[in-house]
Amino acid sequence: MLFPTIDFALFFLVVFGVGWSLSGRPVWWKLAMLGFSYFFYAWWDPRFVLLLVLETLIAHVGARRIFATDDPVRAKRWMWLSVGGLLAILGYFKYAGFFAVNLDNLLRGIGLGNLIPLVQPTLPIAISFFTFMAISYVVDVYRRQLDPAAPIDLAVYLAFFPHLVAGPIVRGSELLPQLKRRRDPNRVDYSRAAVLIIQGLFKKVVISSFIASAIVDPVFQSPSSHSALDVLVGVWGYAIQIYCDFSGYTDIAIGLAMLLGISFPVNFDAPYSAATLQDFWRRWHITLSRWLRDYLYIPLGGNRGSEAEVARNIMLTMILGGLWHGAAWTFLAWGFLHGAGQVVGHVRRERRAAAGLPPLVPSRLHHVGQVVFTFQFVCLAWIFFRATSFTNAFAVIGRIFTGWGAASNLVTPLVVLTIVAVLLVQQVPTSIGERVAAAWSNLHLAVQAILLALVLLAITTLGPTGVAPFIYYRF
Numbered sequence: 001m002l003f004p005t006i007d008f009a010l011f012f013l014v015v016f017g018v019g020w021s022l023s024g025r026p027v028w029w030k031l032a033m034l035g036f037s038y039f040f041y042a043w044w045d046p047r048f049v050l051l052l053v054l055e056t057l058i059a060h061v062g063a064r065r066i067f068a069t070d071d072p073v074r075a076k077r078w079m080w081l082s083v084g085g086l087l088a089i090l091g092y093f094k095y096a097g098f099f100a101v102n103l104d105n106l107l108r109g110i111g112l113g114n115l116i117p118l119v120q121p122t123l124p125i126a127i128s129f130f131t132f133m134a135i136s137y138v139v140d141v142y143r144r145q146l147d148p149a150a151p152i153d154l155a156v157y158l159a160f161f162p163h164l165v166a167g168p169i170v171r172g173s174e175l176l177p178q179l180k181r182r183r184d185p186n187r188v189d190y191s192r193a194a195v196l197i198i199q200g201l202f203k204k205v206v207i208s209s210f211i212a213s214a215i216v217d218p219v220f221q222s223p224s225s226h227s228a229l230d231v232l233v234g235v236w237g238y239a240i241q242i243y244c245d246f247s248g249y250t251d252i253a254i255g256l257a258m259l260l261g262i263s264f265p266v267n268f269d270a271p272y273s274a275a276t277l278q279d280f281w282r283r284w285h286i287t288l289s290r291w292l293r294d295y296l297y298i299p300l301g302g303n304r305g306s307e308a309e310v311a312r313n314i315m316l317t318m319i320l321g322g323l324w325h326g327a328a329w330t331f332l333a334w335g336f337l338h339g340a341g342q343v344v345g346h347v348r349r350e351r352r353a354a355a356g357l358p359p360l361v362p363s364r365l366h367h368v369g370q371v372v373f374t375f376q377f378v379c380l381a382w383i384f385f386r387a388t389s390f391t392n393a394f395a396v397i398g399r400i401f402t403g404w405g406a407a408s409n410l411v412t413p414l415v416v417l418t419i420v421a422v423l424l425v426q427q428v429p430t431s432i433g434e435r436v437a438a439a440w441s442n443l444h445l446a447v448q449a450i451l452l453a454l455v456l457l458a459i460t461t462l463g464p465t466g467v468a469p470f471i472y473y474r475f
Contacts, residue, residue: 316339383397
């Protein structure tokens with residue numbers, strides 16, 4: 001069930017009405033939300049609801065066993081057993097086919113023929129998201145940063161439908177306490193929630209869909225058929241497409257949760273205004289960045305150790321982060337590029353500090369140059385993220401250098417204007433956005449309703465017939 005559909009709109013109307021009618025009966029509210037969330041997930045494939053239940057049971061039993069023992073060895077054993085079970089499920093469904101195919105190719109290459117069966121399990125939607133949430137819950141209980149939740153609370157935490165399919169990756173400490181509090185419908189910022197939902201719909205249905213069909217899909221399907229300018233703008237276009245698609249989903253998810261009295265963490269903060277890769281990852285998919293930092297990078301050693309050890313920690317974190325996105329060598333290459341870029345930035349900062357020099361404060365012009373360079377590097381990495389294979393990726397890159405004699409037929413004023421507009425909006429200071437939000441909240445309710453209706457009409461008019469799934473659904 002996709003957010004931008006009539007089916008979902010009807011579904012949410014029922015959820016909204018039932019949810020607030022049960023606001024004074026917390027147990028029934030949780031049971032209702034769990035039932036609605038399982039129904040939402042079963043819309044794609046009812047069988048995989050059982051998988052979600054299984055991961056909930058593993059996380060629940062593991063956390064209870066960890067919390068019940070004072071023996072640190074036993075606690076660690078239960079933690080690893082639980083995390084290992086969750087990772088085994090994720091590994092089978094997401095990576096079994098990838099490793100089987102590559103192992104089979106290796107065995108064939110050395111003349112051993114068909115020694116292993118090739119498997120390709122159906123990938124359950126959102127398995128990476130709810131698995132990471134389950135892992136963070138177990139680890140936080142092990143670290144004594146979180147008490148075990150009641151079974152119904154844990155089930156709602158993992159399955160709550162606004163974040164279920166593509167995040168944000170909400171921590172137990174962020175959502176579980178909210179499930180214990182009574183929600184007050186009079187304290188919900190309905191106007192802000194509506195703006196987030198409409199904003200997300202516009203990003204996904206209008207901008208992302210337009211850029212994808214107008215230039216990105218044709219360029220990546222057949223780069224040799226297009227000019228260098230088409231391909232270059234197509235690469236920039238994909239950066240805009242994936243941002244509007246994913247941040248659009250997040251906007252809708254946060255707005256929906258807000259309408260139900262639940263607060264989610266921010267997941268995007270103008271990522272294309274970043275002046276360094278480190279800053280980019282503080283702004284892009286923030287909840288995943290925090291997860292990788294707290295449950296992978298820091299346990300590996302973080303910034304402790306020698307320069308080589310820190311570089312290793314950064315590379316492992318980003319490569320595994322790439323693998324989290326999908327079982328393909330192109331995702332590993334995407335993670336490798338971001339890891340290598342961050343290692344270079346870290347080494348430069350550390351050597352400057354070792355030389356007794358203060359952190360570099362760039363001039364305005366230098367800062368603009370850094371933002372432009374960072375965006376171009378991110379776009380280079382996006383090529384591997386979007387490409388179907390290395391052959392496809394290098395064909396796109398090669399065409400940028402070899403296709404300048406061909407005529408451009410995809411770069412139109414509207415395509416350029418859309419890309420530029422999205423990039424410029426991200427350079428707007430946060431204070432201006434806050435003032436606009438405050439001014440919006442002060443408008444009369446009737447004026448807000450008229451403006452939202454006009455924007456919704458524009459989305460319906462400008463958007464395509466039918467809406468493609470969100471890009472991050474497949475992760």
